[in-house]
Amino acid sequence: MTKQLQIALFGCGNVGQGVFDSIQKKQLGINIVNVLVKDIHKKRTVPSNLLTTNAEQIFNNKDIEVIVELMGGIEPAYTYIKLALKNKKNVVTANKALLALHGEELQALAEQQGVQLKFEASVAASIPIIKVLQESFVANQIEEITGILNGTSNYILTKMHLGLSYNLALKQAQKLGFAEANPSLDVSGNDASQKLAILCHLVFGKSSGITEGIEKIDIPDIQYALEFGYIIKLLASAKREKDKLMVSTFPTLVPKEHILAKVDNEMNAIMVKGDLIGEQVFYGRGAGSLPTASAVISDILDLESHRIRLKPNSLKEKEVHSRWYVRTIVNDKPGVLAGIAKIFAEKGISILSVNQREDRFDGKVYLIFLLHEIDITTVEKALQEVENLDFVHEKPLLLKVEQKT
């Protein structure tokens, strides 16, 4: 057993709670020594003996190697992170506003102090875009980073493409918890722009760029865009042109066929273009307590002093069960459907859907079945019997069917 890594959480809101719970639930070799909060008396699931309002005491605790900053906002997070780095503690943060503003300074301070500042969760939560850019694409010249980086805006725009007005779509987003009571940081483009600034800083150097929100888009704009062959998305984009960079966060007409046009609802996606990789896209949840916790914990477990990799399970294999598509080619005569249906019934296989069309060739027809969930052995045995029926031509074709959600 390796030594447990001692850490402290700063902040215990929605994300802090998710990180705390996930670390407690899983055996990851991480021990949470303290949780810094503003109000020690607020009701929480965190044991009260871990809670403290005394940051100084955490900085002075030599055992604590990592500060996980999940307070958000500029102050006091900015001051605390600087103090943590100066006390030679590694820092993991999800704070995009702070990094967009002071990332360069904090990174320099971390290097000077010989500790690490990690921030995977600050852009698109659990989508591992920071690691991938820094490590997986290290051999590439990155030509472009373009993303749907704000779930609230993407949810609103998706619903507007279904005919909802901006205000109705926003209300729905608020009801579902995708949008804040004050949504201005999201719909103004500023949230996406902060995330883009963090990615640009990693790859292209410091950038500012232009930012425009989605507030002025109206239903007719959506309709005109569709007629021209486009979907409107809020794209945060940095494009390289020779040695210069164009940076913008702007509502954009995206050609319908483009993969980013197909990213709907609250989902995020980031496209990266490089000279070797071509285009790659990363798609997933860009917010939420658990996805953010996933990224925060992966940063903790990626610290040089304590690097931990996924350990494989040793799962036993189980026979494949699924819904199934069965295509038979049969003579067009009475009793055919009944004959096949009887075989399925005898094996306990339920039919979900049947399709036989008028078209026939040489007196033969296609007879298609969609079957309810069942194991492959049972369905294959049934198909052997079906194949032996004298009105059945060829071995039936069996395909899997993924259930609709």
Add this chain to the structure above:
Amino acid sequence: MTKQLQIALFGCGNVGQGVFDSIQKKQLGINIVNVLVKDIHKKRTVPSNLLTTNAEQIFNNKDIEVIVELMGGIEPAYTYIKLALKNKKNVVTANKALLALHGEELQALAEQQGVQLKFEASVAASIPIIKVLQESFVANQIEEITGILNGTSNYILTKMHLGLSYNLALKQAQKLGFAEANPSLDVSGNDASQKLAILCHLVFGKSSGITEGIEKIDIPDIQYALEFGYIIKLLASAKREKDKLMVSTFPTLVPKEHILAKVDNEMNAIMVKGDLIGEQVFYGRGAGSLPTASAVISDILDLESHRIRLKPNSLKEKEVHSRWYVRTIVNDKPGVLAGIAKIFAEKGISILSVNQREDRFDGKVYLIFLLHEIDITTVEKALQEVENLDFVHEKPLLLKVEQKT
């Protein structure tokens, strides 16, 4: 300047050449000492003094820290990799067939010898699925890995959805270089199944699973599936059910709305479900000399002895230029279009498309312009003049337009 990392390439086919060229072109701190080939006299761009047929000499060279195996196939790659590991050299390989068969043994040997065996390029080329599973999702219980892992099959199926027969689609794939002269490894599902086995081994332990190819699918199957609301894709899938695992590579009806149904042509995509992350999808090129080189080089630069991260450029920012969507609300009277078009013309802005419909409200109409590529300052200046026209209501709305390809 850190010491250069000394490596040898085994194999110099399409991928080997891509790796060689990329390393030579970019300053990555990697020095290729030797390239092992079968035929030293074959015409290549690799300088002849680097070429050798003598593997022994490479194993005995103490300076060489990394063997990059790009020969493919089981033998002699299997023997060479074992010898390399026994000689305490790190090994980077793209050899999926070998890893699917002997991955466990080779991994154990590497650990025993205290060196690393890395194989990012073996699954979906430059899509960094191995790193992401092992490092970024380390805190997750992985519930499912489902991917479109064979570009040839996906290309053929995509074209069949456009009405081409299987044989015609295959021929087109061969013409474009996506399919081999003998396509059986691809269309039988075995190639995808090997890649799935590698991912399963990392996450769930050893697995076998069932494999079915796409050869028997016919145009009517595509049509029936579409009528039922599905797209047919070859999915390689491992799903956890409690502590058991279902593993299959099978042509599957995927609900039309699902993100994997939208992955077309030769592209690959891998969906990962985890308890914290929810669903994530990675999309990109799963084959090709340069994408594979990207993954191979990232593995080399990720070796513990020589870890290198992306260094940011310092690009100057450039004003944003783009195509633009302009929406004006104007009085419905003669001369309106001429008035606005004149302003655009004076600023050198070309109009790509105009749309004005019959619908009007309170005597007002929407007048929409798509503009050719131009910088934002010019278009904003023009819009200020447009706004000042007496028949124009409201500030015109400006959106970006991504060019169709």
